[in-house]
Amino acid sequence: MTTTGNARARAERHEPAAYEPKWQARWAELRLHDTDLDDTSRERFYLLTMYPYPSGALHIGHWYIVTPTDAIARYKRMHGFNVFLPIGFDAFGLPAENAAIKNRINPRDWTETNMDNMRRQFRSMGATFAWENQLATCDPEYYRWNQWMFTKFMENGLAYRAVSPVDWCPNDGTLAREQVEGVDRKCWRCGAKVEKRELPQWYLRITNYADELLNFEGIDWPEPIRIMQTNWIGRSSGAEVVFKTAASDHHAGGEELRVFTTRPDTLFGATFMVLAPEHPLVGALTAPDRRAEVDAYLAAAAAKTEIDRLSADRDKTGVYAGSDAINPVNGARIPVYVADYVLGGYGTGAIMAVPAHDERDFAFARKYGLPIINVVMPRDADPEAVLESAFTEHTIDEVMVHSGPFTGRPAADAWREIVDWLRSEGLGDDAVTYRLRDWLISRQRYWGTPIPVIHCPDCGPVPVPEADLPVLLPDTVDYQGSGDNPLTRDEAFLAVDCPQCGRAARRETDTMDTFVDSSWYWFRYLAPHNDQGPVDPTLVEQWTPVDQYTGGAEHAVMHLLYSRFFTKAMRDLGLISQNEPFRRLFNQGQILGADGERMSKSRGNTVDPDDLVARHGADTVRLFLMFMGPWDQGGPWSPTGIGGVSKFLGRVWAIATDPHGREPSDPLSGQLPAGETEADARDRMRAAAHRTLRDVTVDYEGFRWNTMVAKLMELSNVLWRYRGTSVAGLPEWDEAVRLMLLMLAPAAPHITEEIWSRLLEARGEPWESIHVQRWPEVDERAVVEDTREIPIQVNGRLRDKVTVDVGISEIELEQIVVARDKVIAAIGAGKVVRIIHAGGKLVNVVVRG
């Protein structure tokens, strides 16, 4: 039956609010997306997205991460995979504690309230999480195993306590080095200025795994993340060389002074030594008459780490200690300086300074009038030339000078030869140094996993025995309105007997960095309530490594590196057999505020997803976020354009629910396009649907959401044009509509489910969710075309187009091309040299003269 002008009035308006909550409830009721982890009949797919911090409410950034991830899950299910998409909360951490202090409540209550709200919001986006497996890290059921693993780490030498200068945030307490951001050294979480303090703290020995962490074999991670981790680990290979201190009036000499260098070939050019201010020999080597000056310098250097280092005028400063060292290769006596451009924590904390071949040493030598001796020079250069800047080349084109027995050797070879010689003399050897430091996990906070250690006056730090775990965080704490750790005042918590000797002892009050929690949580998702161990070995074997991980790139050298370390350490403890946590990693970009700044409550540039959902519906918000641009790019938030997506879904709705409807204000509505037969139209609908299916499948596989949505818009535009015409409702129409809905289902799950159920009902068929349907197959025959339009270029410039049969031979095509008026005109007086056929896609006539 054909409808007429008033069709629109009769068609039902598209009203997402009328069906979205209904389907969310229905899916939950049917447990449509709980994962049967023991189902071995289907291929498994572990899809993981970074769990959120329960800050109170989801913001649009969470949607930006989760929505496409959910679409991946749905898409994979349509391909028959048993998909596991868990969710949980990174529930320990400072904001809960701050809120607790401010509002005089328990952090646990604040956190629980927030998690409830965020669970509700996740449901409102239609995300298909495996809620049965959810976890929260503040649950003793979870953090118990942090503690258990910590004690195992202790037993295996992977956890230790040490006193060293640590980065200290006035709010967060100690920080790992990677949690200090920027030149001005701000805390990564609260932005406060970070200071240095000497404290006994707990470390995890990540450096044991430095070399293995440099190997990314077998994992498909974005290049930038691999580069960042590689740089962070910062492996340098060189040599360690043993200098000796020289005897002087105040000092007997003869002590070893080890240096690390990546340029052992320049050893003969060392004209002074530099110790870091923290170097243990500074005191002993300082001459009495230099003492005042050196002490002043040390004090200034210590202050400098706290003062703005940006103004760090790069200018090299230092002070002569009043002692000398002996260069082992030539016995030369060289002065020992103390300078803060040498870092205490890297290498040996001491360097041999070769001003001729190191820019920093050069600047220092210039400033303090120290000798500069060339030892590596270009072949033709004058060895006595006075350098204007450090000469740092050392390839095969350079040659050694002023280098004793090595003079004249190619610089590239001298490196090896000198190290070999040092080794044979017992004066040095190959050495490797890393920038990576051990991971400092102590935090002087309440709201975290208590470090399970008991300090005994006799036995020292003793791990809490397994049977006594978990060490529970006391629920009632007194903040006294201050930010310091209330555990240090909680006598009930503190007082404990030593598990070894039974005498009165005290508990450790530090808690763990929350990055410990996130370093293994994906293993726990598989068996969140397992009380036999941290992980279920069988499920871990079957389900990990994670097939696909999605989340932000800001964790490149923190979470993503710690997780790799934990996986390897857990492997070495015999808990798992995997080497790597995440097979494939995708870093989506960040949604910024409309002002281009990072979204934050304090800036007032956040976007409330609940509000958008109320106005446009969840599917529109999901699709709009996917349509914005490439997923790995992110960008400033701009709501202009959300109406376009809404309009698209409205058209999908109208096409599917009212195929015979016509647009009263379009005089051509209801008529086939001019010159098109019904048979043409039927072919075109099929071709469009199957071509879209072919292309959209590729987009889904590559997470190219924006082009995926664009192609579905194109398909809807084709169908829109045929709506109300004589081909609407024919089998080809129905097929195209069906394909469009299936392709759209992972991205816009509600509207497709609603339409799907209506279509089934209209046909008198029983309901079955669109989300358990199989992804359709492309019919290649539908995509094949009889004719094709070929662009014609003359000398690379577009001049004409011609429509020809697909099977036409190149010779026939050339005859047609050169006979075209526009081509003849473009050739003019020139001569056709050759004709390029670009794989049937284009013809280019090359003309000369």
Next chain:
RNA sequence: GGCGAAGUGGCGGAAUGGCAGACGCGGCGGUCUCAAACACCGCUGGGGGCAACCUCGUGUGGGUUCGAAUCCCACCUUCGCUACCA
């Protein structure tokens, strides 16, 4: 300073060696309406031309190629990360 990513209409972006600007927003014109909103239809990179069409055009300058937004070299700009690592 180092490492990484990116520069395409008014805007988000598409095209990764073959028709630049898909798709969408915005804008302009129109239909519907008493009117507005919604919806719908058409046009929309710059310049020239009544028009067919011509011409310029993907940060800048060179190069490779029959053909370059795409590959190579140099430079400029923006954004991330890093910051004396011997």
